[in-house]
Amino acid sequence: MKKIAGVFVLALLAAFAAQSASAQTLKAVKDRGMLICGANGTLAGFGLPDAQGHWTGLDVDVCRAIAAAIFDDPNKVKFVPLTAKDRFTALQSSEVDVLVRNTTWTSSRDTSLGLNFTGVDYYDGQGFMVRKSLKVNSALELNGASVCVQQGTTTELNLADFFRAHKMQLKSVTFATANEAIKAYDAGRCDAYTTDASGLYAERLRLANPDDHIILPEIISKEPLGPVVRQGDDQWFDVVKWVLFAMINAEELGIMQKNVDDMLKSPNPAIKRFVGTEGNYGEQLGLTKDWAVRIIKLVGNYGEVFERNVGKGSPLKIDRGLNKLWNQGGIQYAPPIR
């Protein structure tokens, strides 16, 4: 009996001592044989599982690209649906390896939460959706309106800022999830619903009569959305950062899912570096020579992923706008692979 008690105490002590988490995320992911990715789960175009449990979306494809680069298999990802409220805690406590959940990059999130943003996979901005029957044509006419909003987001702060800056009266109604907020808006609880413009297009499709609602022209904030990793693991930070850069570079170089095999024979030095026939850029990241080829072959370049999930090839039909490449009038730009 006394022995058992002693063992129990020792076990407890061991449990406490063993808390020092290792910073080797890439090794942990490889050992596990599976990437764990924090995703949205309810936002069409960014992260949404279908009836068969197959996840699709722009953010989801970034996770698949990471898995493709590491495992040569875009399906070795486990998606964990997270609410806006729980996402950072899940990443901080190592429940997920990477968070790709339409998360806005802000200074306080980058500095005080122990997190690092690796880049921007979608340049977004906050907008408003209202009923057509209200005959409102501008967000500046919303003085005194009730606005439904999701909690724990930059949206909540931008909303208060915008109304304050224009000396308008605001009645905000805050909900824990986007789902509840949009349902309340649909039921007539609020005059307007606000979130990132991309989200407005996605949520509008879920309303009872999507055609009865319009999205107002004003974009009231900058919302650069991107993947997030824990601070303190530079190797993993580099991997996630360069997977996204590779997707953007591929579009710039004209490398696509269907022509990537031909590109292996290309004489162009930039393409040779990209596909790994020249240099050892993949190994420098802790991956293989053909890491970028895997991404493009299995998932696609940035343009393909964009059009498939949120652009012309999707029900959302969002214009690329700011998300065009830098040499086509947008601001998507990736440092070169060399």
Add this chain to the structure above:
Amino acid sequence: MSIEIPGGPPPVAFYNNPKVRSIVYQAVLFAIVAFLVYGAASNAIDNLQRAHITSGFGFWNTTAGFDISQTLIHYDAQVSTYGRAFWVGLLNTLLVAGLGIVFATVLGFVIGIARLSQNWLLAKAAGGYVETIRNIPLLLQLLFWYNAVLKSLPLARDSIVIAGGAYLNNRGLFLPKPIFETGFAAVLIALAGALAIIVFFGLWARRRQQRTGEQAPIVWIGLALLIGLPLAAFALNGSPLAFDFPQAGRFNVSGGIEVLPEFAALLFGLSVYTAAFIAEVVRAGILAVSRGQVEAAYSLGMRPGPTLRLIVVPQAMRVIIPPLTSQYLNLTKNSTLAVAIGYPDLVQIFTGTVLNQTGQAVSVVAVTMAVYLTISLATSLAMNIYNRRVALVER
């Protein structure tokens, strides 16, 4: 024949002394628990530092910057701090929990007594209520009531205008807000005076009843005093009361007192749900009073009403109070489900928005747990004091 042992019982080694042993065991146990708590705390602080997560309460005095739909104290997104947001949330929680306890108690007692009624229909209806309500998860009920409120009320532009200047729509109930002008204090003084007179009159009436057996019409006289005196003071001071009437604007009705549909749905849902449990507690308490007590009262010629009021309920109370306390605690804790229907309670504001904007999970959650612990312990304490008063005094 007996053997004499000189000097009393044989000396026992101190480590075999049961008293010493029990103290040692308790000290060891305490040391282990203290060590575990210390270990967990220092481990958490360590890990937070290693993960570069700021901790502490530095955020408390920084500007919140978000809007809150229901504020009992002044709150302004531009200047108010996270600390202020905490108090707003706490007061909202206390408001819904306090009112919920009152409504649930009244409804629960009525239904509990109805379930024991001789009237077949009434008893079955009360039984059906209890069995239905307490077997459906509260979260579902709250969502149901919230959607029922939103769906059944008209849109803001088709508001129902209630006589007296109130508006009702799916944004809430908008009531005229009383504005007290100078001279209104006299009305309050008159009210206090009326209450004092009623207390003295009640004491006199009781003493007279004990002496002579005559009953005074205390209820009617009390009501007359309670309404008449303040009304007279009000008239004499030239009606020192104005109203801020709600105005229908382009989008919403504004001004006046605003009762949010989220608040109404939460209060209603919590009261209805907890009342089902309280009804069972009350029924059990009444059934615990021995049948002989009722028969004795009837044989003394008492009617069913006074029998219930004077004989059964006072004896049932000592059985009812302890489980009733835990129902009150449940109601308070269940109010955290507000987060699902957008009512800005403490959890929604503080462990929701504030936690997310600041990222201070450990500090924020610790404060919230401490708050609920304090509210629950305070409720328990109050109920225990009351319980001591109604408990059976054994002589």
